[in-house]
Amino acid sequence: MLYDMKKHSLKFWIFFWFASVVFLTGWYLFWNTRSQGVSSTVKEVVDFLPIAKEQKREYQALGAVGDFLFKSDDKEKVFLVLFQNNMEIRPGGGFLGSFGIIKIKNGEILSMETHDLSNFDVRVPNTLISPYPIHEILKTRFWKMRDSNFSPDFSINAKKAEEFYHLGKGQEQFDGVIGITANVLTSILKISGPISIEGYPGVYDSENAILSLEYQVEQAFEDQGIERGERKNVMSELAKEIEKRILDFSVSQKVELVKILLLDLDKKDIQFYFKDEELQKIAKQANWTGIVDHSWNKDYLMTSDANLGSFKSDYYVKRWIEYTVDLSREIPQAYLKITYQHTAKQKDWMTRDYTDYLRVYVPENSWLTDQKNFDNTKFGNESGKKYFGAIVRVPIGTSKTVEINYTLPTELKKDYNLKIQKQAGLNDIPVVFHLIKEDGTLDGFSKTMNADIVLSDLK
Numbered sequence: 001m002l003y004d005m006k007k008h009s010l011k012f013w014i015f016f017w018f019a020s021v022v023f024l025t026g027w028y029l030f031w032n033t034r035s036q037g038v039s040s041t042v043k044e045v046v047d048f049l050p051i052a053k054e055q056k057r058e059y060q061a062l063g064a065v066g067d068f069l070f071k072s073d074d075k076e077k078v079f080l081v082l083f084q085n086n087m088e089i090r091p092g093g094g095f096l097g098s099f100g101i102i103k104i105k106n107g108e109i110l111s112m113e114t115h116d117l118s119n120f121d122v123r124v125p126n127t128l129i130s131p132y133p134i135h136e137i138l139k140t141r142f143w144k145m146r147d148s149n150f151s152p153d154f155s156i157n158a159k160k161a162e163e164f165y166h167l168g169k170g171q172e173q174f175d176g177v178i179g180i181t182a183n184v185l186t187s188i189l190k191i192s193g194p195i196s197i198e199g200y201p202g203v204y205d206s207e208n209a210i211l212s213l214e215y216q217v218e219q220a221f222e223d224q225g226i227e228r229g230e231r232k233n234v235m236s237e238l239a240k241e242i243e244k245r246i247l248d249f250s251v252s253q254k255v256e257l258v259k260i261l262l263l264d265l266d267k268k269d270i271q272f273y274f275k276d277e278e279l280q281k282i283a284k285q286a287n288w289t290g291i292v293d294h295s296w297n298k299d300y301l302m303t304s305d306a307n308l309g310s311f312k313s314d315y316y317v318k319r320w321i322e323y324t325v326d327l328s329r330e331i332p333q334a335y336l337k338i339t340y341q342h343t344a345k346q347k348d349w350m351t352r353d354y355t356d357y358l359r360v361y362v363p364e365n366s367w368l369t370d371q372k373n374f375d376n377t378k379f380g381n382e383s384g385k386k387y388f389g390a391i392v393r394v395p396i397g398t399s400k401t402v403e404i405n406y407t408l409p410t411e412l413k414k415d416y417n418l419k420i421q422k423q424a425g426l427n428d429i430p431v432v433f434h435l436i437k438e439d440g441t442l443d444g445f446s447k448t449m450n451a452d453i454v455l456s457d458l459k
Contacts, residue, residue, distance in 0.1 A: 086425030092149025154290030
């Protein structure tokens, strides 16, 4: 494998690049089947395993993707990798500080390039106007690649990122797009164990790595006498150590690596968009594409947060959701509460009062009837859903509950079902659902959301 990091001085989240290398390497080492198609081998094994249908679908999808990436067919595959900093949440998973290009042929990583979007976006012409409310809050009139993931649907973001790449005179034609959040690095370190780096203080582990690296490259380097132009060398050193650890993994560690990356796929910390229609279909069936479910025709809910100018405050912002549906009324009523708690104590180099653009996606033909802390509401349609949107501000050390009441289409009362889709980059979200049935009886659930939730699947 060739690590073409060269001499780029990139933002902190270039480090995601190394997480993606480990991610791909882990698959290659685990499957390590070059003489025949991986997917066929996996299918034969999985069919006999005493596991749930959903798990079988995931392992079969893993085999199909591994087969596509690593089979010996003399075809070069090129992927655009989007590194999403979910400490600064955006609808697609997190702020885009950098992107990478990876080329694979016959199971080998031929080359990797990385690009700092603060530099690349200068090449993108000022032709597209930024979506609301980026212009109003960030005073950024023109839409560039760094803000391309402004939809909760990863397939839309992937296409938009590729569009901006070509507007910036990028020459590559991609076979697909991969989105990766910071949580993937944490996952890798859970398997590799803590890592110390010569010349740098402290130990990087799954509990502290993200925050410690952020601090190292933004603040600590000055106290250590490190030149600004060399402050990100720590990432390269950490990447080399991770590479060595991965290559020395035991069989059991390789298995654990695949297991934990499957969890990251479920959580949408890794998202795929493939140009190959059959492969995209397989990935979609495994819920790895981050697509808003267009075909779902029952009750639906998805909340989408966009941190606008609040630095890395999402590290401190907690949120939880309470959703109540009353089917006993002639027209079904929905009552949604979203609570935000800003747990930071003071402003610092990474924290500010929280400014969020919240969009709530609901079934088409829903109608907003009342709201609290959700002023100047905007309305729109996207991905076959209706959304309500508004700017929500949460000062440091405070909590705020957004309340949104709306009617649902009457036809949803028949054979009621609900799907709640999770936003990429936001994990461990407490969700409480109350259902008042037509006869007045109660139903519902309380769950921590780390994947999409379907009511009928919980029964």
